[in-house]
Amino acid sequence: MIQLKSPAQIAKMRAAGLVVAEALKACREAVAPGVTTADIDRVAAEVIAAHGAKSNFKGYMGYPATVCASVNDVVVHGIPGPLTLKDGDVISIDCGAVVDGWHGDSAITVGVGTVSAEVAELSRVTEESMWRGIAAARIGGRLTDISAAIEGYIRSQPCPTGEWGITEDYGGHGIGTAMHMEPHLLNYGRPGKGPKLKRGICLAIEPMVTLGTSKSTVDEDEWTVRTTDGSLAAHWEHSIALTESGVLVLTAFDGGRAKLTELGVPVAEDPLG
Template identity: 55%
Template sequence: MIEIKTPAELDGMRAAGLVVAEIHEAMRAAIVPGATPLDLDAIARRELAARGATSNFLGYHGFPATVCVSVNDVVVHGIPDALPFREGDIVSLDFGAVLDGWHGDAAVTVAVGEVPEQVAKLIADCEDALWAGIAAMRAGRRVRDIGTAVEKCIVSRGEYGIVEEYGGHGIGTAMHQDPHVMNYRTRQRGPKLVPGMCLAVEPMITLGGPETHVLDDDWTVKTDDGSWAAHVEHSIAITPDGPWVLTARDGGAARLSAMGVDTPATVR
């Protein structure tokens, strides 16, 4: 089942998305040499409580924390630990929240201090691919169009591995819903995008091959070749006026307007 939200329900989704955006900002500010993934988890717990929200990660299939913290060659689902960040690391934060029954979910990859140009480009290109996918989210198009746009952007930027085992998803009264949103072109067109549909789009790319494996903790996903990875994500609503990025402070207005894409964010 694909949930189609009413305008009032989309406002609830937006409120949850803003909680996610605000807590992401608090965690990003704390990513400095010497800080630890457990420090970020503590920030997330504190900020969730301050906003009357709960975590949709904590306890999900047994996940033990409120945020996934994935460092360097960890692609996704890293469990927070006490190992300090070092200058030159990259850290991916995947975090979500529930407010009044509505879910928000977003991810970002952050450099710890200065990183090599190739690594900075990896992060920037992954972000650009996310926004290319978002720009394709217009009523009347298909889910496949999102993955096609993501892949096209990635391939145009360089020799990256596109991780295929993990992707985006529907979101609403649960964190993971239909449909699955792939980060590459497929033969299946997928469902039509209609107003009221909410999707999380989340490309993951590596500096090497796309192959990954899961560690013995049954969560942590690493690249097979040890190459570093970037992971970014937003939750987006399809509206008659264009995509509304629920987990971006400005609703996606700045990035989408610069791409020539109509969005309702400027009037909300």
């Protein structure tokens, strides 16, 4: 069953989304050579606590940290620890928060120090594909319209290593009173399929792209997801709400206004101003 939210409930999710945005902003600023992934985790935890919110990652199915810190060939779910970032690395930071029982979830990819042109392009294409997916989310459309828009953009861009890998086993999801809810959202596929998109549906849209394979494997810790060929990966994510007046990007400071206006998409009024 897909949970539909009222305007008041979307406002609460917006509050949670802004906490996540603040946490990820602080994490981005903390990324530098010599910093450990545990340091990044502490930064996020401090921001979330300072806003009176709670982490929705820590303790989720036994997960031990506030963020997922996925470095280089780790696609998602990297557990923060003593790993020290070095110049040229790429790190994806996934973070969530709960406010009054409502969830926010977002992810960014950050280059460490000076990164290669390949890494920069990997992150750019992944982020832009996320926005193209968000722009395809419309009341009356179908779920896989988003999937097709994400894949279509990725495939349209030249890959410096030959062909982009779109991770097969992981994707976006519904979000609301739980972090992961129906429906599951693939990052590839044909448009016009799946559930009809309705007012009040909230989704976490999160492409995961690699410079190689679409295949992944899970480490013995049962969390860390790596590319099977060691290729580098990027992960970008925003949570959105569909309203009568347009799309609201719950985890973007501006509600998505700048980027969606650029893409010609109506932007919902921000319930928190």
